[in-house]
Amino acid sequence: MDYKETLLMPKTEFPMRGNLPNKEPMRQEKWDESNLYEKVQERTKGRPSFILHDGPPYANGDLHIGHALNKILKDFITRYKSMTGYHAPYIPGWDTHGLPIETALTKNKKIKRKEMSIAEFRKKCAEYAMGQVDSQRTQFKQLGVRGDWDNPYITLTKDYEAAQIRVFGEMAKKGYIYKGLKPVYWSPSSESALAEAEIEYHDKRSASIYVSFEVTDGKDLLDGGEKIIIWTTTPWTIPSNLGISLHPELVYAVIQVNGEKYMIAHALLESVSTELEWENPQVVKTFKGKEADKIVAKHPFYDRDSLVMLGDHVTIEAGTGCVHTAPGHGEDDFFVSREYGIDALSPVDNRGYFTNEAPGFEGLFYDEANKPITEKLDEVGALLKLSFIKHSYPHDWRTKKPTIFRATSQWFASIKDFRQDILNEIKRINWYPSWGETRLHNMVRDREDWCISRQRTWGVPIPVFYGEDSTPIITDETIEHVSNLFNEHGSNIWFEREAKDLLPEGFTSEHSPNGEFTKETDIMDVWFDSGSSHEAVLVNREDHRRPADIYLEGSDQYRGWFNSSLSTSVAVTGKAPYENIISHGFVLDGNGRKMSKSLGNVMVPSKVQKQLGSDILRLWVSSVDYQADVRISNEILKQTSEAYRKIRNTFRFMLANLADFDPKTDRVPEPELEEVDKYLLHRLQNLVKTVRENYDNYEFSPIFHHVHNFCAIDLSSFYLDFAKDVLYIEGKDNKRRRSIQTGYYEILTTLVKLLTPIIPHTTDEVWEYIPGVEEESVQLTDIPEPREIAGFGNSQEQWDHFMKVRDDVLKALEEARNEKIIGKSLEAKITIIPKDKQTKEVLHSMEQLHQYLIVSEAIVSESAPNAKEYSYIDVLVEKHPGDKCERCWVASPTVGENEDHPNLCTRCANVVTEHYSA
Numbered sequence: 002m003d004y005k006e007t008l009l010m011p012k013t014e015f016p017m018r019g020n021l022p023n024k025e026p027m028r029q030e031k032w033d034e035s036n037l038y039e040k041v042q043e044r045t046k047g048r049p050s051f052i053l054h055d056g057p058p059y060a061n062g063d064l065h066i067g068h069a070l071n072k073i074l075k076d077f078i079t080r081y082k083s084m085t086g087y088h089a090p091y092i093p094g095w096d097t098h099g100l101p102i103e104t105a106l107t108k109n110k111k112i113k114r115k116e117m118s119i120a121e122f123r124k125k126c127a128e129y130a131m132g133q134v135d136s137q138r139t140q141f142k143q144l145g146v147r148g149d150w151d152n153p154y155i156t157l158t159k160d161y162e163a164a165q166i167r168v169f170g171e172m173a174k175k176g177y178i179y180k181g182l183k184p185v186y187w188s189p190s191s192e193s194a195l196a197e198a199e200i201e202y203h204d205k206r207s208a209s210i211y212v213s214f215e216v217t218d219g220k221d222l223l224d225g226g227e228k229i230i231i232w233t234t235t236p237w238t239i240p241s242n243l244g245i246s247l248h249p250e251l252v253y254a255v256i257q258v259n260g261e262k263y264m265i266a267h268a269l270l271e272s273v274s275t276e277l278e279w280e281n282p283q284v285v286k287t288f289k290g291k292e293a294d295k296i297v298a299k300h301p302f303y304d305r306d307s308l309v310m311l312g313d314h315v316t317i318e319a320g321t322g323c324v325h326t327a328p329g330h331g332e333d334d335f336f337v338s339r340e341y342g343i344d345a346l347s348p349v350d351n352r353g354y355f356t357n358e359a360p361g362f363e364g365l366f367y368d369e370a371n372k373p374i375t376e377k378l379d380e381v382g383a384l385l386k387l388s389f390i391k392h393s394y395p396h397d398w399r400t401k402k403p404t405i406f407r408a409t410s411q412w413f414a415s416i417k418d419f420r421q422d423i424l425n426e427i428k429r430i431n432w433y434p435s436w437g438e439t440r441l442h443n444m445v446r447d448r449e450d451w452c453i454s455r456q457r458t459w460g461v462p463i464p465v466f467y468g469e470d471s472t473p474i475i476t477d478e479t480i481e482h483v484s485n486l487f488n489e490h491g492s493n494i495w496f497e498r499e500a501k502d503l504l505p506e507g508f509t510s511e512h513s514p515n516g517e518f519t520k521e522t523d524i525m526d527v528w529f530d531s532g533s534s535h536e537a538v539l540v541n542r543e544d545h546r547r548p549a550d551i552y553l554e555g556s557d558q559y560r561g562w563f564n565s566s567l568s569t570s571v572a573v574t575g576k577a578p579y580e581n582i583i584s585h586g587f588v589l590d591g592n593g594r595k596m597s598k599s600l601g602n603v604m605v606p607s608k609v610q611k612q613l614g615s616d617i618l619r620l621w622v623s624s625v626d627y628q629a630d631v632r633i634s635n636e637i638l639k640q641t642s643e644a645y646r647k648i649r650n651t652f653r654f655m656l657a658n659l660a661d662f663d664p665k666t667d668r669v670p671e672p673e674l675e676e677v678d679k680y681l682l683h684r685l686q687n688l689v690k691t692v693r694e695n696y697d698n699y700e701f702s703p704i705f706h707h708v709h710n711f712c713a714i715d716l717s718s719f720y721l722d723f724a725k726d727v728l729y730i731e732g733k734d735n736k737r738r739r740s741i742q743t744g745y746y747e748i749l750t751t752l753v754k755l756l757t758p759i760i761p762h763t764t765d766e767v768w769e770y771i772p773g774v775e776e777e778s779v780q781l782t783d784i785p786e787p788r789e790i791a792g793f794g795n796s797q798e799q800w801d802h803f804m805k806v807r808d809d810v811l812k813a814l815e816e817a818r819n820e821k822i823i824g825k826s827l828e829a830k831i832t833i834i835p836k837d838k839q840t841k842e843v844l845h846s847m848e849q850l851h852q853y854l855i856v857s858e859a860i861v862s863e864s865a866p867n868a869k870e871y872s873y874i875d876v877l878v879e880k881h882p883g884d885k886c887e888r889c890w891v892a893s894p895t896v897g898e899n900e901d902h903p904n905l906c907t908r909c910a911n912v913v914t915e916h917y918s919a
Contacts, residue, residue, distance in 0.1 A: 004888040004905070007917045008729045009738075011657030015770045019649055021614020025762045029142060037778060038147055041083055042090055042544075044781055051087035053079050054539060054549035054579065055148075056562045057094035057156065057531050060133040061101045064140045066588045066596070066633060067555060069606040073622045074585060074701070075553055076146045080758035081696045084784045090544045091148040093141065094534060097130040097157040098460040099527040100191050100399050105129060119458055120496040126459040127157055127493075140607060145615045145761055147780075154538045156461075156530045163488035164537035165530060166464050170480030171573045177415050178453075180465075180473055182345065184328075184335050185452045187407035188397035189353025189367070193456045194411050195397060195404060197448075197560065199528075205394035205403060207234040208371050211277060211321070211385040212378055213263065214245060214307050218297035222288060227255055227262040229298055229309070230273070230385065232320035234392065236374045237367045240359040241327035241346050242300060244308040246337055247290035248315035251322055255286040266322020273321055277385055290315075295341075301383035303360070312337035329408040345408035351456065353405065367405060412454035412463055412523065419572055420445060426567065426577040433583040433699055434628045440559045441567070441582075451568065453526045460524030462495040466504060467519045468512025478505055495520065532565030535578035548576060553583040583699055585627040591634025604633050613642060616760040620645050623705040623759045644709050645763075648756070651712040652767045654721055655749040658728050662742040664773040669736065669743045672792035677853065678744035679793040680800040681720050684711070685748050690787040692755050701759070708756060716748070719804070723853050730889045730909065732916050750774070754784045802873075803843050803853075806833075809871035810854050816869070817878035827890050830858040830881040832865040833874050840873045857881040857892035888913070 032038070053075055058068055075091070082089035106112040106125055114122055138150055154161060172178050186195040213228035229245055247253065254267040258279045265273050267287055274282050296309040307326075314333040315324050328338035329347030338345070348358030355362045355370060361377065362370050378384035395404045416423070423445050432438040454463055464483040466474040482505040486494055495503065500520040509516065539547040547570070554562055563582055570578035589595060590602040597603065609618050621641045625631040674682070688711050695703045724741045731738045750771060757764040757779050768779040776782050810833070814826050823829045831854070835841035844850065844861045851859040858881055868875035881892035886906040897903050899910035901918075 002902075002913070002917070004909075004913070007888065007913050009661070009731075009733060010729055011654065012660040013653060013657035013770060015653050015656045015767065017650065017653060019614060019616070019645070019763065021616055021762065022611050024766070025145070025610070025615050026143070028762050028765060029145065032147075032778075035777070037780060038149060040778075041147070041780055042088070045083050045088040048086055048088040050544065050546065051079075051082040051089040052539070052545055052549040053082075053089070053091060053551045053553065054534065054545075055092060055094045055154075056552060056554040056558060057096040057154070057534065058137065059099070059101065060095045060097045060130045060137065060155075061105060062133070064137060064606050066604045066606055068137075068141075069144055069618060070585060070588055070622055070627065070631070071553070071555060072141055072146045073144060073619050074583075074627060076144075076148075076619075077623070077696075077701055077758045078551065078553070078699065080147060080761065080780070081784070084754065084757065084780075084782065085693070085696075086783070088544070092152065092154055092538060092542060092545070093138070093146075093148045093150060094154040094531075094538065095130075095134045095137070095156065096527065096531045097127075097134065097155055098524070098530055100193070100457060100459075102126050102130055102133075103457065103459045118496075120493050123459055123493050123496060130157060131155075143610055143615060144606065145619060147761070154534065154542070156527075156534075157491075159488050159491045160541065161533075161537045162461050162492045163484045164541055165461055165525070165533040166480060166484040166487055168533040168536050168569050168573055169464060169525070169529070170475065170477070170484070172414060172569070173475040173480070174477065175572065177418055177572050178412065178475065179415060180410060180412050182408055182410045183413075183450075184330060184332050184345070184347075184406040184408045185411055186395060186404045187353075187409065188400065188402070188404050189351070190400040190402040191397055191457070192351045194409065194452050194454060197444075197451075199398050199526075200395045200404065201398045202393045203396045203401070204391050205396075206389055206391050207394065208236050208375060209234050209386075209388045209390045210236050210375060210378070211273075212239065212301060212325070213383050213385055214298035214301060216264075216296060216298050217306070220293075220296050222292055223255065223264070223286075223296060227264050229264045229323050230321045231323050231325040233325045234390065235330070236371045236378075238325070238327040238330045239301065239374055239378065240303070240355070240362060241329050241348060242307055242325055243305075243328060243343050243346060244310050244326040244334075244338060244341070245298060246310050246312040246315050246324040246326045246334070247293055248313065248317075248322065249289065249291035249294075249311045251290045251315065251317065252287055253290055253293060253322065254284045256282045257285050258282040264323065266317050268317045269320070269322050302377050302381050308341060308343065310337050310341050330406045332406065335408060347408040349405065349407055368403070411452050412465075412521075413450040414453050414529075414568065414572070416445070416448045416451050416568060420448065422575060423567060423571045426571055430577055430579065431581045433581065437556075437559065437582055437584055441563060444560060444564060445567075451526075451565075453529050454523040455526055457524055460527060461492050461530055463521045463523050463525055464495075465521040466500055467521070468510050469515060469517050470512050472512040473521075474510055474512060474518070478508070526565075528561060528565035529569070531562050532569045535566055535570050536573070539578060547574070547578055549579050551581045551583060552579040553585070556584045556586055558584065583628075586630035589630055589632050591632055591637055593630075593632060609638065613638060614762070616762045617642055617645055619759055619761075620705065623701045626702050644705070645760070647709065647717070648712050648760075649763065651716055651721070652749065652753070652763075654717075655745045656767070656770050658724075659742055659745055659749070659772055661733060662739075662746060662772055664746055667734075667739050667742065668746070669740045671790065673736075673740075674743060674792070675737055675740040676793075676796060676800075677720075677849075678740045679790050680796065681715065681744050682747060683790045683793050683797055683800075684715050685751055686787040686790065689751060689755065689785060693784065693787070696758070704755075704759070708752065712752075719807075719853075720744075723855050726852050726855070726889065726891070730912065732912050746771075751785055753779055754782055757784075799843050799846065802839055803847065806840055806843065806873045807854060809874050810856075810876060812871060813869060813876035813878050814856070822878055823880055825890075826855045827857050827885075828880055828892060829856040830860075830879045830892070831856050832860045832862050832868065832877040832879075834862055834865055834868055834876075835874055837873070844874075857883065 079089045079091045107114050211232050216227045219225045252267040256263045298307045300307050326334045328335045329345040348356045353367045355365050357363050427442050500518040535547050539545045566578050692704050727737050753764045753767050764779050817823050865877040868877040883892040883894045884896040885892050887904040888909040893906040895907035902910040
């Protein structure tokens, strides 16, 4: 007889290799065809809602790895919530307005902007944006992200724009919107104003100059002829100088040196002397800044005054304590000058070129004017020192080019009017990580105004009309009418019709006695667009509500979407649009460097998906501490793939050993299960409890490690290993065999459910092979809650202790192998001497001790010569004297006792006789 034929060997068609790159697209297609997202929503309808509101990625270009990290994290959460008692719809969104799309059309698509009307160009922008949405949507779906992809929210759609207009109108109604002249961040490269959220800082090399201004009217404090010294790193702003600011309480000094008298802050005498290489400077006079109020100096090279003013913004951290004041190019400068009745002068146009208000420098680009201006200062004897420094300088986050401060007339949202309400909400929100609260609080704390107007074409127009006297007109009636027009026609109608045709029929205003109106041509900051999504999506979409439970984005969104959403929502409703904020870090390469094409270290999601599969990328996301910056590389993904293989093979082994198991008829009632099976099910409940807690706290890397360890340690190296001697060897319906299969069945179905939010392609595939499951997809099930295992009682301590003792035995066997006493562990006979009462009790209670330790014989004894000492036991390992059974490979003295099966042990002979004899 061929005894191999009598073994119940594992059988499954579940493939060992995942072949994910080929199989995942087919599975995604199947999900689409079966309307799986809709089925999930239908199944969970009526449950408490859980709303994760999607921050809209910008619709331009292919996805980068940061996009993948973000969307996969969101998918973990919504999938988990839908499997644990919640109704968790997910509506993806896109941000579709703004300069990059204009640039893509004019540069990449060669669209001749000047040869078409604004409305025509905007239509081209919309077409391009929607094409990008389609491309990105396909790529997001390839990552296995589940959502209402057929009905996303897009910031250029009519309904969205109409909702945004209502948000603007509500803020205007409350007095938060105003138009004013003040310096704002201006991007010459974009030809537009920018908000703080659109600024990023990079190092820039700048000229550092010390310049003297001669006093012409000392106001009985100074004699005249003294020279006030200023320091600046922006020589190009000298033509705009209208004053010099002093701190009222600082002490200033007149210094005699080299035959001249100079004025600086007394506290800076040493540093200025070093910079200007003064030798033996003499203090001839000191006074407080407030005593020098309204002293008059003259501009170095223009025939105009430079007035001494007092301002609390002046410090002695650097420079001279006398601050060059150009109200057209600095916020502090602007406000202090206004107090003195001095208007802003900003002789720089939209593109950054000097106008004729800066005689001698007209037509020069501001940055290129630094040199001729410095030369002019030197020529008139006002330049005391020129050097160069590298410092952090504001840049346009889109074009990556330097910005300037420029006084222009802009639309603002007055944050300061409701700033305390925002700060109160920030305190109330839950933050993951906790430092997010401090970060956003500090950003809002000092914020005065938000510049919301942009001098661009592609965006939502600011819905303001002007009367004949140039007064802005924003009323409930006009806002409602424009909102309705946009809802019907889209915002392009603003550029297709004249002002009179955009106003309500019969509209009149005291500001236009002749019925003539004009309209605003600026568009809104794109952050106002996306920041209005709480109104456009959370309020207007079915199944949604404001506030959302979660906003989850990259850490750069504290200054972006988190901020603008909070500002608009608090302005309109008094409340934040979210209850919890989760932020993630940036993705770096394996060496911790930022990814860049020049370094050749860019990792593209679509490439990973084609090479390894999306589930590998998703498993990587689950393995990293995402709230900090994370690393990815081919080597890291290789390690992730190894972990995936371990999990997949664990699933495969259990499936293969359930081939003849029908849960309806073969399941052993829980109280009747073997103790070891109860122990593993108890360990499983601990895993479920821990993993659910991790999911609930949005901690995914512990889940990855807990599940991986459970598969590798609890299962592969113990439960799945020793159980082969029962599953393969005993008869089909043997009670111990069915008991193990019952354990396998629950462990398998539970693990598959626990991992479904993370690797849904794989778990859906496994689900198709599990016997007896009724749901078409594991995604239509719930993750079980942890429970007490019936009849297990207080046995955990006993089994936990046994596992420690087992570790000692494994060490002893390994040493015996190295010493060539045994080969495989089944060749061993071991004698165990317990060192303490607990160990003794545990070992004596184990009926199948040799099986759990995978040896042929295990004896518990009081002593044994030559036994080696370990933590809990002494162990003697010997080669078993019995013959090896041909069927089970266990060495046994009973081999040969059965005449019909002389090469088998008694156990195997009985099984063969009972089940396989003719």
